[in-house]
Amino acid sequence: xxxxxxxxxxxxxxxxxxxxxxxxxxxxxxxxxxxxxxxxxxxxxxxxxxxxxxxxxxxxxxxxxxxxxxxxxxxxxxxxxxxxxxxxxxxxxxxxxxxxxxxxxxxxxxxxxxxxxxxxxxxxxxxxxxxxxxxxxxxxxxxxxxxxxxxxxxxxxxxxxxxxxxxxxxxxxxxxxxxxxxxxxxxxxxxxxxxxxxxxxxxxxxxxxxxxxxxxxxxxxxxxxxxxxxxxxxxxxxxxxxxxxxxxxxxxxxxxxxxxxxxxxxxxxxxxxxxxxxxxxxxxxxxxxxxxxxxxxxxxxxxxxxxxxxxxxxxxxxxxxxxxxxxxxxxxxxxxxxxxxxxxxxxxxxxxxxxxxxxxxxxxxxxxxxxxxxxxxxxxxxxxxxxxxxxxxxxxxxxxxxxxxxxxxxxxxxxxxxxxxxxxxxxxxxxxxxxxxxxxxxxxxxxxxxxxxxxxxxxxxxxxxxxxxxxxxxxxxxxxxxxxxxxxxxxxxxxxxxxxxxxxxxxxxxxxxxxxxxxxxxxxxxxxxxxxxxxxxxxxxxxxxxxxxxxxxxxxxxxxxxxxxxxxxxxxxxxxxxxxxxxxxxxxxxxxxxxxxxxxxxxxxxxxxxxxxxxxxxxxxxxxxxxxxxxxxxxxxxxxxxxxxxxxxxxxxx
Amino acid sequence: xxxxxxxxxxxxxxxxxxxxxxxxxxxxxxxxxxxxxxxxxxxxxxxxxxxxxxxxxxxxxxxxxxxxxxxxxxxxxxxxxxxxxxxxxxxxxxxxxxxxxxxxxxxxxxxxxxxxxxxxxxxxxxxxxxxxxxxxxxxxxxxxxxxxxxxxxxxxxxxxxxxxxxxxxxxxxxxxxxxxxxxxxxxxxxxxxxxxxxxxxxxxxxxxxxxxxxxxxxxxxxxxxxxxxxxxxxxxxxxxxxxxxxxxxxxxxxxxxxxxxx
Numbered sequence: 001x002x003x004x005x006x007x008x009x010x011x012x013x014x015x016x017x018x019x020x021x022x023x024x025x026x027x028x029x030x031x032x033x034x035x036x037x038x039x040x041x042x043x044x045x046x047x048x049x050x051x052x053x054x055x056x057x058x059x060x061x062x063x064x065x066x067x068x069x070x071x072x073x074x075x076x077x078x079x080x081x082x083x084x085x086x087x088x089x090x091x092x093x094x095x096x097x098x099x100x101x102x103x104x105x106x107x108x109x110x111x112x113x114x115x116x117x118x119x120x121x122x123x124x125x126x127x128x129x130x131x132x133x134x135x136x137x138x139x140x141x142x143x144x145x146x147x148x149x150x151x152x153x154x155x156x157x158x159x160x161x162x163x164x165x166x167x168x169x170x171x172x173x174x175x176x177x178x179x180x181x182x183x184x185x186x187x188x189x190x191x192x193x194x195x196x197x198x199x200x201x202x203x204x205x206x207x208x209x210x211x212x213x214x215x216x217x218x219x220x221x222x223x224x225x226x227x228x229x230x231x232x233x234x235x236x237x238x239x240x241x242x243x244x245x246x247x248x249x250x251x252x253x254x255x256x257x258x259x260x261x262x263x264x265x266x267x268x269x270x271x272x273x274x275x276x277x278x279x280x281x282x283x284x285x286x287x288x289x290x291x292x293x294x295x296x297x298x299x300x301x302x303x304x305x306x307x308x309x310x311x312x313x314x315x316x317x318x319x320x321x322x323x324x325x326x327x328x329x330x331x332x333x334x335x336x337x338x339x340x341x342x343x344x345x346x347x348x349x350x351x352x353x354x355x356x357x358x359x360x361x362x363x364x365x366x367x368x369x370x371x372x373x374x375x376x377x378x379x380x381x382x383x384x385x386x387x388x389x390x391x392x393x394x395x396x397x398x399x400x401x402x403x404x405x406x407x408x409x410x411x412x413x414x415x416x417x418x419x420x421x422x423x424x425x426x427x428x429x430x431x432x433x434x435x436x437x438x439x440x441x442x443x444x445x446x447x448x449x450x451x452x453x454x455x456x457x458x459x460x461x462x463x464x465x466x467x468x469x470x471x472x473x474x475x476x477x478x479x480x481x482x483x484x485x486x487x488x489x490x491x492x493x494x495x496x497x498x499x500x501x502x503x504x505x506x507x508x509x510x511x512x513x514x515x516x517x518x519x520x521x522x523x524x525x526x527x528x529x530x531x532x533x534x535x536x537x538x539x540x541x542x543x544x545x546x547x548x549x550x551x552x553x554x555x556x557x558x559x560x561x562x563x564x565x566x567x568x569x570x571x572x573x574x575x576x577x578x579x580x581x582x583x584x585x586x587x588x589x590x591x592x593x594x595x596x597x598x599x600x601x602x603x604x605x606x607x608x609x610x611x612x613x614x615x616x617x618x619x620x621x622x623x624x625x626x627x628x629x630x631x632x633x634x635x636x637x638x639x640x641x642x643x644x645x646x647x648x649x650x651x652x653x654x
Numbered sequence: 655x656x657x658x659x660x661x662x663x664x665x666x667x668x669x670x671x672x673x674x675x676x677x678x679x680x681x682x683x684x685x686x687x688x689x690x691x692x693x694x695x696x697x698x699x700x701x702x703x704x705x706x707x708x709x710x711x712x713x714x715x716x717x718x719x720x721x722x723x724x725x726x727x728x729x730x731x732x733x734x735x736x737x738x739x740x741x742x743x744x745x746x747x748x749x750x751x752x753x754x755x756x757x758x759x760x761x762x763x764x765x766x767x768x769x770x771x772x773x774x775x776x777x778x779x780x781x782x783x784x785x786x787x788x789x790x791x792x793x794x795x796x797x798x799x800x801x802x803x804x805x806x807x808x809x810x811x812x813x814x815x816x817x818x819x820x821x822x823x824x825x826x827x828x829x830x831x832x833x834x835x836x837x838x839x840x841x842x843x844x845x846x847x848x849x850x851x852x853x854x855x856x857x858x859x860x861x862x863x864x865x866x867x868x869x870x871x872x873x874x875x876x877x878x879x880x881x882x883x884x885x886x887x888x889x890x891x892x893x894x895x896x897x898x899x900x901x902x903x904x905x906x907x908x909x910x911x912x913x914x915x916x
Contacts, residue, residue: 034799035792035795035796035798035799036791036795036798036804036807037795146800146858146862147854147858147861147862149861149862150861261804261805262802262804262805264804264805265804265805268805268808
C-alpha cells in the first residue's frame with residue numbers, strides 16, 4: 001500500500017521509472033523476442049538504457065521543449081526513447097510506422113521535428129526521401145543498423161553510438177540526468193499523439209504528464225494492475241491505446257511489456273507469453289473469431305459438432321457465469337465440461353489462458369462478438385475514450401458488463417450529455433491543447449472546460465453510457481426516423497463474411513450500403529463449394545457470393561427490426577465493392593475507420609446507381625500501392641435488393 | 655551504393671570448360687572468372703547451358719575438358735562433397751527442400767557439414783552435443799532474422815507458398831556460411847513484390863555477409879540492376895562477358911535474345 005502512496009507523489013514518467021529501478025531493480029520491465037528467444041530487461045537495466053539515451057540525445061543537441069519523432073514497430077528501444085525524451089523535458093511524437101512518406105511529412109512539418117528515432121532502413125529511407133520538405137530535421141537515429149552500413153550522411157547515427165556517447169557523458173557528469181529529471185513538472189507536455197484524421201488533416205494532441213499519469217492511475221486501480229501483470233505490446237505506438245497501456249500504465253504500475261518478434265508472429269508470441277492483460281481494437285477480436293470459425297469449418301465432424309454444441313451452452317450461460325449471476329446446476333455442469341473440452345483449449349489457442357482483464361476500444365464492438373469472448377470465459381470489457389481524453393472516460397466494472405454500453409464514467413472523470421446528444425467530458429485526463437492550433441482547441445473545449453467528444457450517446461437507467469455513433473454522422477431519414485450509419489455497419493460487420501460496410505441514408509428514403517467481403521472467410525467458403533476465383537474482384541462479383549451476402553444483410557435487417565428507434569434503417573439495397581477499402585487510398589484511416597464522406601464522393605456513381613434502382617453499374621477506380629505506384633481496377637457491379645421486415649415494436653410501417 | 659564493398663582477387667577461375675552428354679555439346683570451351691565479393695550473373699536463352707555451368711562449378715557434372723582453379727588450387731573437376739566443404743553452397747531451379755520438415759529443421763540441415771560431435775556424443779546429448787546444438791541453432795536463428803521468416807519458423811515447408819520456399823532454400827544455403835553462393839534462378843515464378851524482396855536479400859547477403867554470388871536469372875531488369883559482371887551463354891558458348899552496360903550494348907547478345915533477321 002505504501003507503494004501506492006509513493007506512486008502518487010511522483011509527477012512524471014521518468015520519475016516513476018527511476019522509482020521502479022530502485023524499488024524493484026530485478027523485476028522484468030521489458031521483453032523482446034530476438035533470434036527466437038525472449039530477451040528480458042529489468043527495471044534497473046531499462047533505467048540505465050534510458051539514462052544513456054537521454055544523455056546521448058542531449059549531447060547531440062536535443063533540448064527542453066524539442067519534439068522527438070519516433071517511428072517504427074513496437075521495439076523496446078523506441079519505448080525507452082519516449083522516456084528518454086521526457087527525461088530532458090522534450091516531447092515524444094510517435095508516428096504510424098506504415099504511413100506513406102507523404103503522410104509522415106505532414107506530421108514532421110507540423111510538429112517542427114528536429115530529431116527522429118526510427119526503427120530501421122525502411123523508415124530511414126522514407127525520411128531521407130523527404131529531407132528537402134523537412135528543413136528542420138537535423139538528426140536521424142536508427143535502432144537496427146541492417147542495410148545502413150553505406151549510408152554516410154553526417155546526420156544519421158546509430159542509436160547505440162548515441163547511447164555510448166551518453167554513457168560516457170553520464171560517467172563524467174553523474175548528476176546531469178537526475179538534475180534534468182527533477183526539473184520535470186506535472187504540467188509538462190508528456191506526449192503528442194496525432195489524431196487519426198477521420199475528419200481532415202491530423203491534429204497533434206498535447207497531453208501532459210499529469211493527464212496520462214491520471215489516466216494510468218485510474219486504469220491500474222480500477223482493474224488492480226500490479227507489477228506482476230504482463231501485456232503484449234503490438235499495436236501501433238502512435239495510437240493512444242498503446243501509449244496508455246504499454247507506456248503509461250506499465251510505467252505507472254511497473255508491469256512487464258512484451259514486444260513481439262514481428263507483426264506476423266503476434267499470435268505465436270502471444271501464446272508463448274500468455275499475457276494477463278490484453279488490449280485490442282474490435283477488429284483484432286473479429287479477425288481472431290473469423291480464423292477460429294474458418295478452422296472449425298475445416299475440422300472433422302466430431303470436433304465441429306462438439307464445438308457448436310458447447311458454444312450453444314456458452315451462449316446460454318457463459319457470460320452469466322463470468323459475471324457471477326445465478327445459473328442452473330445443469331448448465332453449470334455442462335459449462336464445466338465445455339471448459340475442459342472446448343473453451344479452455346480455445347483460450348489456449350488464442351493465447352488468452354491467463355487473461356485477467358481484456359479491453360476493447362477504438363470502435364463499437366458488435367454485441368455478438370463481445371458475447372462470444374465473454375461466454376468462453378475471457379473477461380473482455382469495453383472502455384470509452386479518445387486521443388483527447390487519454391482513452392480513459394468510461395470503463396466497465398467487473399460484474400456489471402452490458403453488451404451495448406461502455407460503462408459508467410471512470411472515477412474522477414465527469415461526463416455530461418449535451419442537449420443535442422453529444423457526449424461532453426471534463427477532468428484531469430483531458431488534452432492540454434491541439435499543437436499550434438488555438439482555434440481548433442477553442443472549438444472542442446467550451447468555456448466551462450468541457451471537452452466535446454463529437455460522439456452521440458446517452459446514459460441508460462443504470463448510469464452506463466451508451467454510444468450510438470459520431471454526432472455528426474447521426475442523421476435522419478427522409479421519413480424522420482433516426483439514422484446512425486455506424487450502428488448499421490457494425491451489425492453487418494459482425495458476419496464473418498463481411499469485412500467492411502459503409503451505409504448511406506442521411507436525408508434519403510431508404511438505407512443502402514457498400515460491402516467489402518472478407519477475403520479469408522469468403523475465399524474459404526468458395527473453395528469448399530468449388531467456386532474458382534482469381535482474386536478479390538473476381539470473388540466479389542460471383543453471383544453465389546452476392547447471394548451469400550444478401551442472406552447476411554437480411555439477417556441484419558431482421559435484427560434491426562427489433563429496435564424501435566432504428567427499424568427504419570434496414571438496408572434496402574446493397575452492392576459488393578470491387579476493391580478492398582484501403583488506408584493507402586485514403587478510404588480508411590490508419591486505425592481503419594471508414595471515411596464515409598470521402599467514400600461517398602469517390603464512389604458517387606455507385607450511390608446514384610443504388611438509389612436509381614439500376615441492376616448493375618460499371619466502375620473503374622485507381623489504386624495506390626505503398627511505394628507510390630498506381631494501378632486501375634474496374635468491374636461491372638451487381639446491385640442487390642435485400643428483404644426488409646416490418647418493425648416488431650408498434651411504430652409506423654416502414 | 656556499394657562504395658564500401660571491395661571486390662577482391664579472383665577466387666574461382668574456369669578455364670576452357672567443355673562438357674558433353676553423348677553427342678550433345680552442353681558447354682564448349684568456356685572460360686570466365688569470379689572475383690571475391692562480386693555478384694556475377696550468368697544469363698542466356700533456354701538451353702544455353704547456364705545450369706550445366708553451375709553444376710560444373712559445384713561438381714555435379716564433370717567436364718571432359720578444362721581446368722578449374724578454386725582458391726589457388728588447380729584441378730580438372732570438382733567433387734560435390736569437397737565443393738560444399740570448401741565453401742560453395744547453392745540453391746536449385748526446382749526447389750529441393752524436405753517438404754515435410756519445418757523451416758527451422760530444413761535450415762538446420764544446412765549446418766550439417768559444420769557439425770563436429772559424433773553420434774555417440776549426440777546420443778548422450780548433454781555436454782558437447784548440446785553446446786554445439788545451441789551454437790548451431792543460434793546461427794540458424796540469425797539467418798531466420800536476416801531473411802525475415804520468423805513467422806514460419808515452425809511451419810512445414812510443403813505448406814508454404816512458392817516465394818517463401820525459395821527464401822527458405824536461400825536460408826539453408828546461407829546456413830553453410832558459404833564463401834561462394836550459387837543461385838539457380840532465385841526469382842523464377844515470383845511476383846514483382848517477391849522479386850524486389852529477393853533482390854534486397856541477395857544484395858544484403860553480398861554486402862553484409864561478404865558472400866560472393868554467382869546467379870542465373872532470366873529477369874533482365876534484375877540482372878542488370880544487381881550484378882557487377884555478367885557472362886552471356888548461347889548454345890553452350892560464351893558470347894559476351896563484362897559489366898551490365900557492356901553486355902547490354904553487345905550486338906551478339908542482342909541477336910541471341912531478340913533473334914536475327916534471316
